[in-house]
Amino acid sequence: QQFSMPIQCTDRTDE
């Protein structure tokens, strides 16, 4: 199975 690199969310607000 292929695994991708997780990327951090850019949004820092918390709805």
Add this chain to the structure above:
Amino acid sequence: TTHTLAPLETQLNRHDDMLSVHEIRLADMDLRFQVLETASYNGTLIWKIRDYKRRKQEAVAAKTLSLYSQPFYTGYFGYKMCARVYLNGDGMGKGTHLSLFFVVMRGEYDALLPWPFKQKVTLMLMDQGPSRKHLGDAFKPDPNSSSFRRPAAEMNIASGCPLFVSQSVLETGSYIKDDTIFIKV
């Protein structure tokens, strides 16, 4: 008459106050039940998102950019996690894609669990049509990323796939039925 009415009025006011307190408490309980009834303790989350159209519009209008799922767990005393979705995308996916992220949350038993979080994570958008062509992506946590460290706040920074699925693929396939999508993590 004034003499007898005054205490009654005080009592009535007190009851009104108590009623609003109870209303708030009931609403809290409703929410708690909803979370409890949909919580999973086997490491698999199925997240049902209703009212896709309205929520997508709210994301486009930047009213509500993202939605959080109910929390789920790897076991009764395991890691606490949830999913976060941006129906109008985040980062590189902004305006073109649905972005899907995974969030490690602060849990009751973190002190007893190994850190950083190392479990493999699979993100999926369920196809509700007969062909069941679910869309998925999988990742192994990056041990150097702050997203997988032991949470110091209620939630770590979400990590996942900003380009999870393009909005055109999502909206032309059979991923939306009855204005509802299902995400599996």
